[in-house]
Amino acid sequence: MTQSDESSLISLTDEPLVVDLNARRRRRRRIRSTTSNGSGDVIVIDSPAEVSNPVAPRRRRRQRRSNGDSVVDLTCNDSVELVDLTTPASLIRPPLNRTQKRTDAAGLITTTSAPRQDLLSHEDTSPILKLNCPVCLEPLHSVIRAGRKICSTVCGHIFCRSCIKQAVRTCKKCPTCRKKLTEKGFHDIFLPIS
Amino acid sequence: MAGLPRRITKETQRLLSEPVQGISATPDENNLRYFHVTINGPKDSPFEGGVFKLELFLPEEYPMAAPKVRFNTKIYHPNIDKIGRICLDILKDKWSPALQVRTVLLSIQALLSAPNPDDPLANDVADNWKRNEAAAIKTAREWTQKYAMSGGQ
Numbered sequence: 001m002t003q004s005d006e007s008s009l010i011s012l013t014d015e016p017l018v019v020d021l022n023a024r025r026r027r028r029r030r031i032r033s034t035t036s037n038g039s040g041d042v043i044v045i046d047s048p049a050e051v052s053n054p055v056a057p058r059r060r061r062r063q064r065r066s067n068g069d070s071v072v073d074l075t076c077n078d079s080v081e082l083v084d085l086t087t088p089a090s091l092i093r094p095p096l097n098r099t100q101k102r103t104d105a106a107g108l109i110t111t112t113s114a115p116r117q118d119l120l121s122h123e124d125t126s127p128i129l130k131l132n133c134p135v136c137l138e139p140l141h142s143v144i145r146a147g148r149k150i151c152s153t154v155c156g157h158i159f160c161r162s163c164i165k166q167a168v169r170t171c172k173k174c175p176t177c178r179k180k181l182t183e184k185g186f187h188d189i190f191l192p193i194s
Numbered sequence: 195m196a197g198l199p200r201r202i203t204k205e206t207q208r209l210l211s212e213p214v215q216g217i218s219a220t221p222d223e224n225n226l227r228y229f230h231v232t233i234n235g236p237k238d239s240p241f242e243g244g245v246f247k248l249e250l251f252l253p254e255e256y257p258m259a260a261p262k263v264r265f266n267t268k269i270y271h272p273n274i275d276k277i278g279r280i281c282l283d284i285l286k287d288k289w290s291p292a293l294q295v296r297t298v299l300l301s302i303q304a305l306l307s308a309p310n311p312d313d314p315l316a317n318d319v320a321d322n323w324k325r326n327e328a329a330a331i332k333t334a335r336e337w338t339q340k341y342a343m344s345g346g347q
Contacts, residue, residue, distance in 0.1 A: 134292040135257060137204045167291050170258040175292035 128191070135163035135175055144191070153186045155179045161188065198226050202252060205295050217299045219250065227252040231263075231299060235342065236307040240334035241269070244342030248278075248302070250295065260289035261298055270330070270337040272311040272320035280305070281315035 129141035133150075138160065140150055149161040157176040159167070164186050167175045174181050206226065209219045216234035221227075231248040235241030247266040253259050263285060265278035273281040284293060284301055314320030323330040 135201075137201050163291070166258060170255075171290065173290065175290045178288075178290060 131158070133158070133160040133163050135159055135167060140191075149188045150191065151186045152189045153179070153181060155181075155185075158189070159186075161186075199256075201257060202227065209296060214296055214300060214303075217303060219295060219299060227256075229295065233299065233303050233306070235338055236303060239307050240331045241271075241306045241338050241342070244338035246306075246342050250298075252295070257291040257293075260285050260293075261295060263298065263302065268337060268341040270319060270334040271306065272309050272314045272316055272323045272330075273305055275316045279315065281313060 126141075129144070130139055132139050133143060134157075140158070140160075143150060143160045150158060151161045151164050152158055153164065153174050153176075155174050155177050157174055159175070164175075165183075167173075168181050168183060168185060172180060172182070174185075179185075206221050213219075216236070217231070219229045219231045221229050229250040229252075231250050233246045233248060235244035235246065244267075246269060249264050249266055251262045253262060263280055265274055265280065267278075268276075269278075275281075280302060282301060282305060284290075284298065309323060311320040311323035319330070322333070
């Protein structure tokens, strides 16, 4: 296996969260520098007055997008990393410091290059995959293992595809929240595991 | 009949291994879609101390269709009629395939705690309940004693 193969495996399989975090952190650093180049006052970005500020349009767009991600980013430098880590990553594992993360990533190279069966049994420990489809009550990892697809509704509720398809056909509602749904009201989701 | 869906097997296993407090549900040995159910009258309700027998049937379309549930023990309740039919939204239009036997029985237990005379099934009982609640509760308690205690019918 080549070096590039390995790195693409990491990003596609087990470590997308970490990769994503790094990307975010980089973006954030860029934002911080643009704001200090501009007014110098970080909070100004949130105010409507900023819209009329003669900042380069591309930059402004980027700033606004990341404002939507997290407002805390711009006000407190120290908490920035904590905020990002707790939202997505706490679902998988407790927040790690940077050194631990690197060890982890190294460890995962071994897991990803292992046979598929091992990969799945490793994934069995992930809390997300231990959840059941609310309709057939099968754990999501066995749904995936059986080669079936997992879907999310537009209201954000997760089912296996055959169940949500049948439920929408018969009840025309989301089984979890009863929101009215049509056949277009759900779509496949692709969990970063295989 | 086709084989029993895995979901029903799973639900049955869990009902037996982790029963809900005050509720028992046992599948019939000849028909695993048919359950013998008992619900204990909730504390601080006129049904307290009573053990109410119900029957529950999972139709072929389950879980896309609601279970059919009926009281076999007579009960004086504005939302349960003479022949034991239950007026409960989740058994009708509010059914969802994400609900289970367990959640249905919990809802029925809650209905015993909170009778709703404004959405009646047994009109005479509901009228009584609204006109003279104290008397209605007294009757409910008497019926509980008569029909739901120590092997009553």
